[in-house]
Amino acid sequence: MKHLIAPSLLAADFANLQRDIEMVNSSEADWFHVDVMDGVFVPNISFGFPVMEAIKKHATKPLDVHLMIVNPDQYIERFAAAGAAVITVHYEACTHLHRTIQAIHAAGCKAGVAINPHTPVALLKEVLADLDLVLVMSVNPGFGGQKFIPNTLHKLRELKALSATINPELIIEVDGGVDIHNLADLIQAGANAFVAGNAIFAATAPKEMISELKNLNAGILKV
Ligand code: DX5
Ligand code: ZN
16 A cells, blocks of 8 residues: 555644645645644644634545644544544543543544654554554654654554554554655655655645655665
């Protein structure tokens, strides 16, 4: 399967959100990545339901919702109703993670768990079979435009090995500082879905950048 590209709307122009959404609609991107921040779990506030509903109104591709919030259980049904296709919660924000994953499925969405840079992949072992997606954070969550943390590569390899036996269908997504320069290494390390904010929206030709990211063939670099 070709890898998935999920442009992060956090880097879009919020005063021209419809225009940027339509650009993504007409591009080779697979998903819209929607970053929800509460100012508690992360030191930043992004947007909530009214904006997400506005995104849903124009988006013709699935919404990949990344919840950087405490107590996500409280809001799962509302995010599902607002149009989420994938709901990803943070491992570090969930005391009863297994229950949260079940609630996401019960709401009719794909379930993802995100891990911060300091969180070991091995902590997901007991829930891996229940997950559709793991989001490996390659920056500390809260802001777009940060520098990729290279230690992420070994976490991806570890996750790929772990999922090969437990859940071979698992989507392994990377988020933070992803660009055309590190994408091949990330694909080779086992990731198959890529969030990109600044790499796309700060590019001179965003739609062409999406196409480049989508069609990069890491296979030719494999040893
Ligand atoms: C960071 C968010 C990311 C962010 C990525 O906390 O989860 O999705 O928008 O932005 P870039 O690709 O610019 O690092
Ligand atoms: Zn994100």
